[in-house]
Amino acid sequence: MRIAVQSAPFDAAAEIAGFGAGTNAGALVTFTGLVRDDSGRMQALELEHYPGMTERAIAKIAEEAMTRWSLADCLVIHRFGRLTVGEPIMMVATAARHRAAAFEAAEFLMDYLKSRAPFWKKEISPDGTCWVAAKASDEDALTRW
Amino acid sequence: MIDVVYFAWVRERIGLPRERVETRAATVADLVAELSAREERYAAAFADISALRVALDQELSEFDAPLAGVREVAFFPPMTGG
Numbered sequence: 001m002r003i004a005v006q007s008a009p010f011d012a013a014a015e016i017a018g019f020g021a022g023t024n025a026g027a028l029v030t031f032t033g034l035v036r037d038d039s040g041r042m043q044a045l046e047l048e049h050y051p052g053m054t055e056r057a058i059a060k061i062a063e064e065a066m067t068r069w070s071l072a073d074c075l076v077i078h079r080f081g082r083l084t085v086g087e088p089i090m091m092v093a094t095a096a097r098h099r100a101a102a103f104e105a106a107e108f109l110m111d112y113l114k115s116r117a118p119f120w121k122k123e124i125s126p127d128g129t130c131w132v133a134a135k136a137s138d139e140d141a142l143t144r145w
Numbered sequence: 146m147i148d149v150v151y152f153a154w155v156r157e158r159i160g161l162p163r164e165r166v167e168t169r170a171a172t173v174a175d176l177v178a179e180l181s182a183r184e185e186r187y188a189a190a191f192a193d194i195s196a197l198r199v200a201l202d203q204e205l206s207e208f209d210a211p212l213a214g215v216r217e218v219a220f221f222p223p224m225t226g227g
Contacts, residue, residue: 033227048152048153050152050200050203050219050221052203053203053204053219056203056204057203057205078226090226113226113227114224114225114226115224115225115226116205116224116226117224117226117227118152118200118221118224118226119224119225119226119227120152120153120221120222120224120225121225122153131153131154131222132225133222133223133225134222134223134224134225139223
């Protein structure tokens with residue numbers, strides 16, 4: 001299991017080289033989230049986080065995924081700081097014996113990272129700045145787990 | 146003494162990221178009441194606590210939680226990771 005909270009960019013392909021190797025995993029799922037511009041006017045996205053709590057919260061979520069789906073391995077990378085449209089913002093990777101577990105665990109990680117990892121997004125546009133509000137649907141997504 | 150930290154728009158509204166607070170508040174809600182009574186910027190930030198989340202020593206908690214033994218209280222809006 002590896003957790004990285006960083007401002008530096010990452011290369012998703014390089015990150016999964018060797019991931020799950022030697023574990024007899026039969027399935028490897030990866031998800032990469034990119035900075036999206038919904039308004040068509042966004043210049044940058046600024047991510048604030050809570051140093052210390054962020055790492056702890058993500059580790060707790062990842063440990064639960066490891067146990068619940070008997071994962072062979074699990075990787076979470078999440079960036080903070082100023083990002084531009086199209087840049088990778090975060091990724092998760094899961095390795096398991098079978099694909100159902102790998103897919104489900106990746107979705108679980110994504111759902112929990114959205115509303116239980118202490119990050120806050122602020123959109124920067126020529127019109128000013130705007131904090132992104134949490135969606136009720138993101139909170140509701142947790143009930144299925 | 147307790148460390149109180151603020152994030153996102155709560156930090157912007159209060160105007161500082163962190164402060165040490167001398168308090169005898171028994172619960173988070175008591176601390177919120179004390180801070181709100183200080184100045185308008187605190188009252189504005191804490192006007193609707195249903196729009197806020199709280200963490201005690203970096204663990205998500207509740208507003209009725211006791212503060213005994215707690216070193217760091219954090220206030221922030223609902224998280225938007227992922």
